[in-house]
Amino acid sequence: MICGICNRGWDDVRCHVIELTEAERAVVLKTTGAKVEKYIYCGPCWKLLSNRQQGAQFIAGSMRAAMRATGNPRADKVAARTLDFLLSKTSKPVS
């Protein structure tokens, strides 16, 4: 399987597959125009995404890098807001 984040090939047993519901597929189709049935993540990328701080940093950071690459002057602000939003939506660790 190919990881949707790092694009590296992995054994099936080391991957996490997220099957989208009908409603989720519809949202993805509407927002991106792509027909997606599932998302595949390798073990290391899944571990990173499962980490509250670093997972949010990765999502916001990827967004920031992509926006900067297109010359968007609001890249840093949008990424900072996205990071705050993601951190506010994820639960804090118990310990």
Added chain:
Amino acid sequence: MSQKRLPLYAERALGELQATRAMAATDFERRFRQEAAVSCKAGCDHCCHYPLLVTVAEGILLYRHLGQKGRLTAALKKRIAEHADLTAFIDPAVWMRSRIPCPLLDEKSCCAGYEGRPLACRMTFSAGNPADCDGQAFNPEAMSNRAILRVVGVFEEKLLRKHGVSSYRMPLSRALLLAERIISQEVPLDEVERVLYREYLAT
């Protein structure tokens, strides 16, 4: 902290490596400063979030340094273990975008092992706006130290091979965990690659 000696061949390799590192870092810094004004400032830690892969020999040198300075606290060991878990097999580009802090970085953005830091850290300088060093906004291909690090890396590999020491590169935290086991003689130095394969690469 007791500093057990390793077999003679390993101590020789570590000694040569330490001398080579110091020479390469000093030479690079001198040449860099001739060509550009270094804009690195205390408290700026962008490059402490970059992917960093080191050999077990560098891990041993750093681990010893931390031990000698009395900085191997329980909190630091916990950060090292968490970092090793998070960075295992992670793609460098994903690592760069995730701003994963180096486990040696403390709350005040200071390096716990600054004087004994790895060669790649010694050879990373900012010559422009330090904010541009942020891994989420930066193109690693543009780093001026890449070519020299490659040359030193090849030399280091040959040196370690000559002495029969593994030259496999791994995340800093993984190298420190392994160094702890080598220094405590739980893992013999000539078993390093087998242990790495069994516990790390084959999992």
